[in-house]
Each structure stands twice: as C-alpha cells, then as structure tokens.
Amino acid sequence: MSRDVIPRHGALDPEVGAAELAARYGLGVSGARPSPVEYTRRLWGRRHFIAAFARARGDGQYSRAHLGRLWQVMTPLLNAAVYYLIFGLLIGTRDGVPDFIPFLVTGVFVFAFTQSSVLSGVRAVSGNLGLVRALHFPRAVLPVALTLAQLRQMLVSMAVLVVIVLLAGQVPTWSWLLVVPVLLAQSVFNAGLALVAARLGSAVSDLAQLLPFVLRTWMYASGVMYSIGNLTADAPLPVRVxxxxxxxxxxxxxxxxxxxxxxxxxxxxPYAWGVAVAWAFVLGVGGFGYFWQAEGRYGRD
Incomplete structure (x- = not known):
C-alpha cells in the first residue's frame, strides 16, 4: 500500500517536512508581502470596497453635526473669511492682486484637499487596527480610500468655488476645463502623500499630533493667501526656485x-505643468512603493 502524505486518519507523515507540505498544498507565509504587480492586482480587486469605504467615511464624517454635510463647504469658506480678514485687510496681501476673493478661496480649497488627505492618511492604518488585524486585504486600501473620500469632498468644494468665481465676475471659458487634469494630478499626488503618511503614522503615533503644525507651515509657504511672485521678486534665486x-x-x-x-x-x-505631473508621478509611484515595503508589518508593530 502506498503511503500518503496526509493519511485518511489525519496523521502527518513524520518524514515529510512542514515546508514541503506547505509548498505541496499551496500554503504561504501569513502576512507575507506580495510582489508589487500582485499587490497592485489585489488592490484593484478591492476597488469596489475602496469606493464603498470612501462613501461611508464621507457620509459619516459629519453625521453628528446638526448641519451635516454643509460643513464640507462651510469649513473652507470660514477659513477663507478668516484669512481675508487677517491677511487681506489687516496685513494687506490683497494689494496688487486682482480678483483677490476668488484668488484666496481657490488657494484655500485646493490646499485643503491636500491637507485633509494627509491628515486622514496618517491615521489610515493606526486608526483602523481592528480592521487591519481582523481581515486580510492590501493595507493600501485604507489611505487610498480616505484620499478618495477627500476627493469627493473636493468636488463639492469645486462646485461652490465655481459659484464664487462667477459671482466675482468671471466668465466661463474653455480654460476652465484645465481644472480636470490639475485635479487629477493633485489627486495622485495626494494619494502618494497619504500612503507615505500612513506608513509613518503606523510606526510613530505622535506624528498625527505634529503633522498639523507641519502642514500649517507648508500652507504659509504655498501662496494660499498672497501672491508668491509679488513677495519674492527680490528674494535670492534658491528661495524662488x-x-x-x-x-x-x-x-x-x-x-x-x-x-x-x-x-x-x-x-x-516655470514649467508649471511639467512640475505638476512630475510631482504626481514621484509621489504616486514612490509613495506606493514606500507603503508596500512595510506591508507585512502593519498591525503587528
């Protein structure tokens, strides 16, 4: 009688090692990191879950507030009003900037998209440890879904921004369609940045407390409430670059x-479109690779 690896009574053959058994029956190491191509395929396979998770997170974000989803629009508008009072009126950054109100609101809304993506990304893994430890799925699902949730909110903000621009006297032109590729490039950039923040946040819990100060400094250096060209005309070349x-x-x-x-x-x-695409590529691919490298450690550290 031939000897089976796993006899009918359930006893293992002592002469066959565990590694050979695992290979024979297609078993792998629990939590092992797949190849980048396989990881991307698995991530794409969870696309419906990503969309549902983003929708649920967006719907639940303001569920306990009396005004509900109106805060999606009111928050950046209130920020813009504060910046107009402080920077536009008191400091005078509106001087020399035509159409300062749409100029300011555009800066506030666009930067808020990146800011909220990073802040949600830094807690993507650390804030969902129960889900991470209970279910097996590509962990990149979480920061990508949260970035998608912020994109949905940004689309609402863009509708409000269009109304503000129209009220300011702007006339729709074909150039308005350029918002689409800009928003697409920024979304890829934000997703990559959220992936980087998610990995760092999973290892350093205090990063979530520090990050708002970093982002606020970044905002002040990004010309949200003033014209960079007006204030840096006499600045040293390295600063302008x-x-x-x-x-x-x-x-x-x-x-x-x-x-x-x-x-x-x-x-x-200079080369604004090239810089925008380059940043999207570098952060999109680099952030994905950086997050993937620690795939086997999320929820275990």
Missing part, C-alpha cells in the same frame, strides 16, 4: 490660471 517647485503652490496656481482671467500664464512658475 524652492517656492516654484513647491507642489502645493503649483497646483494652486494652475487652478487659479484655469478659473481666473486676471491670473495669466506669466504668473505661473
């Missing part, structure tokens, strides 16, 4: 260029 390469400032300026007639191509940083 760094500000021109600032991705947040580039996405803000490209959106202003698309929507505001008085914001011309001469006010854009």
């Amino acid at each position: 760094l500000l021109d390469l600032n991705p947040a400032a580039v996405y803000i300026d490209l959106t202003r260029f698309a929507l505001i007639d008085s914001f011309t191509a001469a006010q854009l940083p």
Whole structure:
C-alpha cells in the first residue's frame, strides 16, 4: 500500500517536512508581502470596497453635526473669511492682486484637499487596527480610500468655488476645463502623500499630533493667501526656485490660471505643468512603493 502524505486518519507523515507540505498544498507565509504587480492586482480587486469605504467615511464624517454635510463647504469658506480678514485687510496681501476673493478661496480649497488627505492618511492604518488585524486585504486600501473620500469632498468644494468665481465676475471659458487634469494630478499626488503618511503614522503615533503644525507651515509657504511672485521678486534665486517647485503652490496656481482671467500664464512658475505631473508621478509611484515595503508589518508593530 502506498503511503500518503496526509493519511485518511489525519496523521502527518513524520518524514515529510512542514515546508514541503506547505509548498505541496499551496500554503504561504501569513502576512507575507506580495510582489508589487500582485499587490497592485489585489488592490484593484478591492476597488469596489475602496469606493464603498470612501462613501461611508464621507457620509459619516459629519453625521453628528446638526448641519451635516454643509460643513464640507462651510469649513473652507470660514477659513477663507478668516484669512481675508487677517491677511487681506489687516496685513494687506490683497494689494496688487486682482480678483483677490476668488484668488484666496481657490488657494484655500485646493490646499485643503491636500491637507485633509494627509491628515486622514496618517491615521489610515493606526486608526483602523481592528480592521487591519481582523481581515486580510492590501493595507493600501485604507489611505487610498480616505484620499478618495477627500476627493469627493473636493468636488463639492469645486462646485461652490465655481459659484464664487462667477459671482466675482468671471466668465466661463474653455480654460476652465484645465481644472480636470490639475485635479487629477493633485489627486495622485495626494494619494502618494497619504500612503507615505500612513506608513509613518503606523510606526510613530505622535506624528498625527505634529503633522498639523507641519502642514500649517507648508500652507504659509504655498501662496494660499498672497501672491508668491509679488513677495519674492527680490528674494535670492534658491528661495524662488524652492517656492516654484513647491507642489502645493503649483497646483494652486494652475487652478487659479484655469478659473481666473486676471491670473495669466506669466504668473505661473516655470514649467508649471511639467512640475505638476512630475510631482504626481514621484509621489504616486514612490509613495506606493514606500507603503508596500512595510506591508507585512502593519498591525503587528
């Protein structure tokens, strides 16, 4: 009688090692990191869950507030009002900036998209440990879904921004369609940045407390409430180059260029479109790879 690896009575053959048994029956190491291609395939396979998770997170974000989803619009509008009072009126950054109100609101809305993506991404893994430890799925699902939730909110904000721009006297032109590629590039950039923040946040819990201060500093350097060109005309060349390469400032300026007639191509940083696409590629691919490298450690550290 031939000897089976696993006899009918359930006893294992002592001469066959565990590694050989695992290989024979297609078993793998629990929590092992798949290849980047396989990881991408699994992530794509969870696309419906990503969409549902993003929708649920967006619906539940303001469920306990009396005004509900109105806060999606009111929060950036109130921020814009505060910045207009402090920077536009008291400090005088509106001087020399035509159409300052749409200029300011555009900067606030566009930067808020990146800011909220990073802040939600830093807690994507650490804030969902129960889900991470209970279910097997590509962990990149979480920061990607949260970025998608912020994109849905940004689309609502863009509708409000269009109304504000129209009320400010702007006339719709074909250039408004340029908002679509700008928003697409920024979304990829934000997703990559959220993936980086998610990995760092899973290892350093205090990062979530520090990050708002970093983002606030970044906002002040991104020309949200003032014209970078007006204030840096006499700045040293290295400073101007760094500000021109600032991705947040580039996405803000490209959106202003698309929507505001008085914001011309001469006010854009050099090679603005190339810089926008380059940042999206670098952070999109780099952030994905950086997050993937620690796939087997999420929820275990």
